[in-house]
Amino acid sequence: MPVISFSYSDFAQLLGRDPGREEFAATVPMMGCDVNRFEGDQVELEFFPNRPDLYSVEGVARAMRAFLGLRPGMPRYEVNDSNIDLELDESVVAVRPFVVCGIVRDIRLSDATVRSIMDMQEKLHLTVGRQRRKVSVGIHDLDKVRPPFVYKAVPPESIRFVPLAAGTEMDLREILLRHEKGVAYASILEGMELYPVILDREQNVLSFPPIINGTLTQVTGETTNLFLDVTGTDYAAVNLTLNIISTALAERGCRLESVVMRYPKRAPFRTPSLLSRKRSLKPSAANRLLGTELAVNDILQALGRMMYDALLGDSEIEVGIPAFRADVLHEVDLAEDIAVGFGYRNLTGELPRAMTHGRELSTGFRAERARQVMIGLGFHETMSFCLTSPGRLYAAMGRPEGDAARVLNPVTEDQTVLRTELLPSLMELLRINKHHDLPQRLFEVGEVVTGRRNGRRLAAVLIHPRASFTEAKALAAAVMRELGREGRYLLKPDDRPGFIKGRCAAIVMEGSSAVAGVFGELHPQVIVNFELAHPVAGLELDLDVI
Numbered sequence: 001m002p003v004i005s006f007s008y009s010d011f012a013q014l015l016g017r018d019p020g021r022e023e024f025a026a027t028v029p030m031m032g033c034d035v036n037r038f039e040g041d042q043v044e045l046e047f048f049p050n051r052p053d054l055y056s057v058e059g060v061a062r063a064m065r066a067f068l069g070l071r072p073g074m075p076r077y078e079v080n081d082s083n084i085d086l087e088l089d090e091s092v093v094a095v096r097p098f099v100v101c102g103i104v105r106d107i108r109l110s111d112a113t114v115r116s117i118m119d120m121q122e123k124l125h126l127t128v129g130r131q132r133r134k135v136s137v138g139i140h141d142l143d144k145v146r147p148p149f150v151y152k153a154v155p156p157e158s159i160r161f162v163p164l165a166a167g168t169e170m171d172l173r174e175i176l177l178r179h180e181k182g183v184a185y186a187s188i189l190e191g192m193e194l195y196p197v198i199l200d201r202e203q204n205v206l207s208f209p210p211i212i213n214g215t216l217t218q219v220t221g222e223t224t225n226l227f228l229d230v231t232g233t234d235y236a237a238v239n240l241t242l243n244i245i246s247t248a249l250a251e252r253g254c255r256l257e258s259v260v261m262r263y264p265k266r267a268p269f270r271t272p273s274l275l276s277r278k279r280s281l282k283p284s285a286a287n288r289l290l291g292t293e294l295a296v297n298d299i300l301q302a303l304g305r306m307m308y309d310a311l312l313g314d315s316e317i318e319v320g321i322p323a324f325r326a327d328v329l330h331e332v333d334l335a336e337d338i339a340v341g342f343g344y345r346n347l348t349g350e351l352p353r354a355m356t357h358g359r360e361l362s363t364g365f366r367a368e369r370a371r372q373v374m375i376g377l378g379f380h381e382t383m384s385f386c387l388t389s390p391g392r393l394y395a396a397m398g399r400p401e402g403d404a405a406r407v408l409n410p411v412t413e414d415q416t417v418l419r420t421e422l423l424p425s426l427m428e429l430l431r432i433n434k435h436h437d438l439p440q441r442l443f444e445v446g447e448v449v450t451g452r453r454n455g456r457r458l459a460a461v462l463i464h465p466r467a468s469f470t471e472a473k474a475l476a477a478a479v480m481r482e483l484g485r486e487g488r489y490l491l492k493p494d495d496r497p498g499f500i501k502g503r504c505a506a507i508v509m510e511g512s513s514a515v516a517g518v519f520g521e522l523h524p525q526v527i528v529n530f531e532l533a534h535p536v537a538g539l540e541l542d543l544d545v546i
Helices: 008-015 021-031 057-067 111-126 172-178 180-189 235-250 283-290 296-305 331-342 362-376 390-395 423-432 469-482 524-529
Strands: 003-007 033-039 042-047 079-088 098-105 135-141 149-154 195-199 205-208 225-232 255-262 269-271 277-281 309-312 317-321 440-450 453-463 489-493 499-509 515-522 536-542
Touching: 003 008, 003 057, 003 111, 008 021, 008 042, 008 057, 021 033, 021 057, 057 111, 057 235, 057 296, 079 098, 098 235, 098 269, 111 135, 111 235, 135 205, 135 235, 172 180, 195 225, 205 225, 225 235, 235 255, 277 283, 277 331, 283 296, 283 331, 296 309, 296 317, 296 331, 362 440, 362 453, 362 469, 390 423, 423 440, 423 453, 423 536, 453 469, 469 499, 469 515, 469 536, 515 524
Parallel strands: 079 149, 079 255
Antiparallel strands: 003 042, 033 042, 098 225, 098 255, 135 225, 149 195, 195 205, 255 269, 277 317, 309 317, 440 453, 453 536, 489 499, 499 515, 515 536
């Protein structure tokens, strides 16, 4: 979870009073965070990822001001017109299609302000921005460029400028190859023929999003007016990010101004737009969700302490939600904030009216019993990923391609499908541990996905110079006996790919055609595919069938 660091004295100045260290340390956890460190003047708070508006000292001071009742209700910010335009060119729509901008005037860049801006920008890049892939933020000295601005996509070699932390001009492709930030985030623009840039009317480069800004607009101690640009692939996310940064800086007494955004095939609009959203909530619904009997006035006060505007209508409460809050999606979210605003410590508990006793599901009992059996037989338990690759699941096991469920946006090439069996995962673990002494006996009780349904299985492998079908058969018999299935199954020959022909058998439950498992000696080619050099015997049982 994001950790916010700031100066306590800076926080007290933003709050408007010093609440005292004891009151601060006791109150801030009630707002939904953990105090990681509070030493001297330095504070570290850890917040949940659903509250990016609290990723700065300004946001924390604003929230606590309402929570303490110093200024309850929704904060309001005046946004004046700047008459500055930014045009989004059609060329950038296929590259990075959204941009919103804003202007912050009369800012005083103290050391605390600079640290807060940098930390907030980095936290938003990491969380809302998904490492800049979804959202990236540019902060510029407005007085060093001349509007209007244009956001467009250009060939990489057609633009040259001096990026931040570099002493020489580079074109866009050179930045991706040679600049530290370019190397770190080049994958975001991988495969694109055109790259996005923001230019002023004299073709000066403000930004090469989402990679780096230019030195021309570098913010210094003399900067008094800021130009903010937020680009990305999701309009709601870029708009939220601009609102968070703009309102946080407004907490320091800055003036906000809007920028006219000109998109193709759309009427011009201004950002930031800090219009609140509205939701309705019945007091009875809030009490039902919380299990409380709060009076309407208590609910209204609790909402005010959480920075909402709340007015009672005929039978519902009309709730105004600040533009910098994106976590309110349902009345349940409002009910949760009512509990926070009222104070969890003020909620009284009561004994349940009926006593019930839980018990373990039969599938869970069977899985735990299987673990105990395997440990008793001298095997070591392992736990592997449910995600794997087709190469490991099929090709390495000597089997044709199957219908395993695929991941649309895999993180790595090794995790592109959901496994349909456990043996390939155990074989991969043997490969990783091949430098250890033999014999090795491994097992896993885990989930597989077949036919788009989850199932639970037990698999085991053993590797040593004398591993054989006979040993696999003895293992299968021992496991079935200890699981209480002795004499209730049949063994049938099986020519399953991946096993040596004639040294593989299926376990079929008596009175049923359902195959409960398979065991045998792995084929030499499979052993070679996993870079092993000794015979391997394996077993896999379907715990949902036996």
